[in-house]
Amino acid sequence: MTQRGSSFPGPLSTVLPWPFSFQPRDFSLPNSSWGSDMRRLYEHYNSQCEVETDDGEKKSFSRRLVFTRNIREQGAAFEYVVFVNKQEQKCVCVFQAGHLLEGPPGHVHGGAISTMIDTVMGTHATYLSGPVMTANLNINYRSPIPLGSTVLLTCSLDKKEGRKTFVSCQVTNTYSSKLHTEATGLFLSITMGHLLGG
Amino acid sequence: MTQRGSSFPGPLSTVLPWPFSFQPRDFSLPNSSWGSDMRRLYEHYNSQCEVETDDGEKKSFSRRLVFTRNIREQGAAFEYVVFVNKQEQKCVCVFQAGHLLEGPPGHVHGGAISTMIDTVMGTHATYLSGPVMTANLNINYRSPIPLGSTVLLTCSLDKKEGRKTFVSCQVTNTYSSKLHTEATGLFLSITMGHLLGG
DSSP states (O other): OOOGGGOBOOEEOOEEOOTTSSSOEETTSOOTTOOHHHHHHHHHHHTTBOSSOOGGGSOOOTTTTTGGGOOOSTTSSEEEEEEEETTTTEEEEEEEEOGGGBOSTTBBOHHHHHHHHHHHHHHHHHHHHSSEEEEEEEEEEOSOOBTTOEEEEEEEEEEEETTEEEEEEEEEOTTSOSEEEEEEEEEEEOOHHHHHHO | OOOGGGOBOOEEOOEEOOTTSSSOEETTSOOTTOOHHHHHHHHHHHTTBOSSOOGGGSOOOTTTTTGGGOOOSTTSSEEEEEEEETTTTEEEEEEEEOGGGBOSTTBBOHHHHHHHHHHHHHHHHHHHHSSEEEEEEEEEEOSOOBTTOEEEEEEEEEEEETTEEEEEEEEEOTTSOSEEEEEEEEEEEOOHHHHHHO
């Protein structure tokens, strides 16, 4: 069932070891904490995905995304799904911000927003360039995000230069009519040697 | 017992409602998860604090810091204490990064680092200018931070212009001999009207 041009190969699954079963759990599947905006956008992007993905499209971030998946209570913190559009080298994330991410009263903490931006831009850069590490984040907070609301993060490639991958990201409301945050990121390609060598 | 010039008025307490008691809990007190570096630095800065603080120095962030205090397991995520030096308009935070903050294997997630930077710079800007919101964060990641290690965040005021407070922050190892991350931040003074008006 390849639909509407199949720009999205499929949501990137976030598979973590799950203590109550021998099967890993995919945190990017809908759950009862999702509001109507989150469900609607998930369905919207999911319906544009190719159903027959090859294994290469489905990535496991069993270690990398622990920070954003460390609260087990559904809906309490980071609920999100990342979709990658190969053709346009674009990446879209649907993010519902739970009550534990509060910063200013009733709104999402700037650090929680930067965490999602880093996560999604880093995922996109990894998709484009292989393993990377964040070298720079420059984030402009334009309008606070109400706690509990769903927003869209849209990432695109700016340029690649050697080991450097430059991406940018906009955080908007679900209709893309209001800009909450915009950011640029520089990611450096790494090998395990970079990490082990310090 | 005012000591050595008393540059630090005292650690900023982080007081949250605690479900198991009618007394709020101060999360910035030493606990059994703290390693030797964390304890040593806490003692170092605490010994420079005035013991007789007036009530104005002890701030409650019962709502603002929920995001960094939302994991109840001691040592699993953000363990930190913020000290403000009034005379030098400087702020120091001792931060021990727990295993749930993992990003790259064995190292702290860039989003967790930016969260601490936003939190500490925001605390410092609030201390200098009253209630503020983050307008810009520009973060350069120089060297990854090993998971479980303790680092120092040192914030200073760059300038104030009307509603704008510009601060900068360096994240170093505990001996200040290795630079892990450096950042600048712009914070805007707000009233409740800014939040309610969107």
